[in-house]
Amino acid sequence: MQRVVDATSEFYVAVGKNIRAARLKSGLSQTMLAQRIGFTRASIANLEGGRQRIALHLFALIALALDVEPVELLPDTKILQISDKLGRDNLHRHLAGTSETTQDFVLRAVAQVAPAAPTRKDS
Amino acid sequence: MRPKVEYAYSSAYSLLDKCGIIKPPIDVENIARQIGAVIARHHFDGSESGFALRDDRQTIIGVNTRTSRKRQRFTIAHEIGHLILHDGKPLIVDHNMRIDMRDDVSSIGTDDQEIEANAFGAALLMPNYMVIDRIKILTSRPMKVMSRDELISQLAKEFDVSGEAMGFRLINLGILAA
Numbered sequence: 001m002q003r004v005v006d007a008t009s010e011f012y013v014a015v016g017k018n019i020r021a022a023r024l025k026s027g028l029s030q031t032m033l034a035q036r037i038g039f040t041r042a043s044i045a046n047l048e049g050g051r052q053r054i055a056l057h058l059f060a061l062i063a064l065a066l067d068v069e070p071v072e073l074l075p076d077t078k079i080l081q082i083s084d085k086l087g088r089d090n091l092h093r094h095l096a097g098t099s100e101t102t103q104d105f106v107l108r109a110v111a112q113v114a115p116a117a118p119t120r121k122d123s
Numbered sequence: 124m125r126p127k128v129e130y131a132y133s134s135a136y137s138l139l140d141k142c143g144i145i146k147p148p149i150d151v152e153n154i155a156r157q158i159g160a161v162i163a164r165h166h167f168d169g170s171e172s173g174f175a176l177r178d179d180r181q182t183i184i185g186v187n188t189r190t191s192r193k194r195q196r197f198t199i200a201h202e203i204g205h206l207i208l209h210d211g212k213p214l215i216v217d218h219n220m221r222i223d224m225r226d227d228v229s230s231i232g233t234d235d236q237e238i239e240a241n242a243f244g245a246a247l248l249m250p251n252y253m254v255i256d257r258i259k260i261l262t263s264r265p266m267k268v269m270s271r272d273e274l275i276s277q278l279a280k281e282f283d284v285s286g287e288a289m290g291f292r293l294i295n296l297g298i299l300a301a
Contacts, residue, residue, distance in 0.1 A: 105165065
């Protein structure tokens with residue numbers, strides 16, 4: 001369990017780092033950024049530390065305040081793909097030793113509620 | 124070690140209590156949601172009736188929709204039983220019939236666990252206090268004499284379970300003779 005939780009946390013830590021870097025580049029202090037978007041300085045600090053999981057519109061608002069494209073603040077989504085893969089590997093481990101039909105049933109049922117991450121064509 | 128049937132019953136009742144469910148028919152999907160489980164339905168031609176999975180990311184109750192709706196309700200109640208009673212096993216797959224036990228095992232509940240989950244499922248769908256309440260009301264109606272079969276089918280309807288399941292339950296509760 002811990003690993004995947006950590007992967008998600010890791011994603012937000014990366015978001016926070018990107019925001020911090022963009023803020024420093026734009027020459028704003030945490031307080032100044034906070035004032036621009038109606039946050040407290042503490043929540044900016046939490047965001048930058050990856051301790052707060054930011055809502056999408058606030059994410060966009062911060063990008064606007066820092067005069068960058070939102071996508072520039074997004075970390076590499078591979079972080080999350082790794083997390084997805086870990087989850088899936090575990091499922092396969094739980095299924096080891098079961099019959100093919102059981103594996104088929106469980107994997108198909110799980111796919112109904114947890115669609116697989118889109119496969120990338122890296123080559 | 125013997126199956127802890129009484130513990131399974133009382134766990135089912137305290138779960139109903141916690142979920143604030145006080146009358147039949149029992150909404151098992153609501154209970155599943157309240158314990159944080161997602162229900163995954165899949166029509167499948169194998170003997171698998173359902174499973175309980177505690178994945179890294181979520182808790183999933185799998186249901187084979189090839190079986191009847193009432194049977195699916197029982198499967199969900201049974202799987203909730205596994206989740207509540209049987210910590211530790213990340214995956215338990217249930218079968219309608221245990222045909223091939225050789226291909227083991229790691230994912231199949233022990234016999235004791237199956238007995239406990241069945242007891243839990245029956246108690247969750249047909250709690251003794253609700254069944255007894257309804258019987259008192261049904262049999263106190265004037266001008267109404269009920270046969271054994273009528274009683275079973277009326278209760279089965281009210282609790283949204285099969286007549287077979289209700290029949291077993293009434294025998295288990297000592298209300299009907301076997």
